[in-house]
Amino acid sequence: AQRVTQPEKLLSVFKGAPVELKCNYSYSGSPELFWYVQYSRQRLQLLLRHISRESIKGFTADLNKGETSFHLKKPFAQEEDSAMYYCALSGAPGNTGKLIFGQGTTLQVKP
Amino acid sequence: NAGVTQTPKFRVLKTGQSMTLLCAQDMNHEYMYWYRQDPGMGLRLIHYSVGEGTTAKGEVPDGYNVSRLKKQNFLLGLESAAPSQTSVYFCASSSRVQNTGELFFGEGSRLTVL
Numbered sequence: 001a002q003r004v005t006q007p008e009k010l011l012s013v014f015k016g017a018p019v020e021l022k023c024n025y026s027y028s029g030s031p032e033l034f035w036y037v038q039y040s041r042q043r044l045q046l047l048l049r050h051i052s053r054e055s056i057k058g059f060t061a062d063l064n065k066g067e068t069s070f071h072l073k074k075p076f077a078q079e080e081d082s083a084m085y086y087c088a089l090s091g092a093p094g095n096t097g098k099l100i101f102g103q104g105t106t107l108q109v110k111p
Numbered sequence: 112n113a114g115v116t117q118t119p120k121f122r123v124l125k126t127g128q129s130m131t132l133l134c135a136q137d138m139n140h141e142y143m144y145w146y147r148q149d150p151g152m153g154l155r156l157i158h159y160s161v162g163e164g165t166t167a168k169g170e171v172p173d174g175y176n177v178s179r180l181k182k183q184n185f186l187l188g189l190e191s192a193a194p195s196q197t198s199v200y201f202c203a204s205s206s207r208v209q210n211t212g213e214l215f216f217g218e219g220s221r222l223t224v225l
Binding site for chain 1: 142144146151152153154155156159169170201203205211212213214216217218219
């Protein structure tokens with residue numbers, strides 16, 4: 001079964017500390033993985049996708065097929081990074097918009 | 112540039128009542144989706160549509176119906192609301208042509224069923 005697991009409901013760090021939001025997936029094929037973010041009073045929006053291998057707002061995520069993980073990392077957290085983060089898996093080749101989301105992790109960056 | 116617009120944003124229903132959530136997008140996207148967001152469960156796909164006149168079931172379709180009569184609109188209906196349908200509902204759209212996996216979301220509709 002296709003599944004995305006985010007084991008942490010809440011991750012609380014101090015400003016300047018490194019951040020790692022964990023994401024594990026289950027998928028029998030070549031996965032397409034994404035991180036979406038929802039800032040307070042804003043819409044859910046795409047943060048980054050594994051296929052583009054880019055860094056957005058200092059965040060990076062590497063697909064590890066051996067460990068079936070797609071953890072989101074940032075070396076130095078900022079207060080404006082506080083938000084809800086969702087890891088998502090594309091469950092339908094040809095319609096990559098049909099996503100399976102994890103449970104979400106709230107990142108709280110304290111001053 | 113409105114993007115994806117959902118109406119209403121808030122609604123309180125009694126058990127057994129019916130209602131329709133409207134989603135409209137102005138990006139000429141082929142694909143549209145309805146998700147529900149519940150604490151600890153993330154977003155779960157209810158129904159989706161790959162084009163005008165077509166709909167398909169997602170992960171949690173029971174108790175909901177949808178229609179896509181026009182490309183820009185995707186309606187989600189609850190025929191007989193139940194307390195278990197208390198949730199925040201998100202509509203999203205994406206482009207078939209670009210097919211990047213990027214969903215564009217509405218602001219959400221908070222539904223409470225008493």
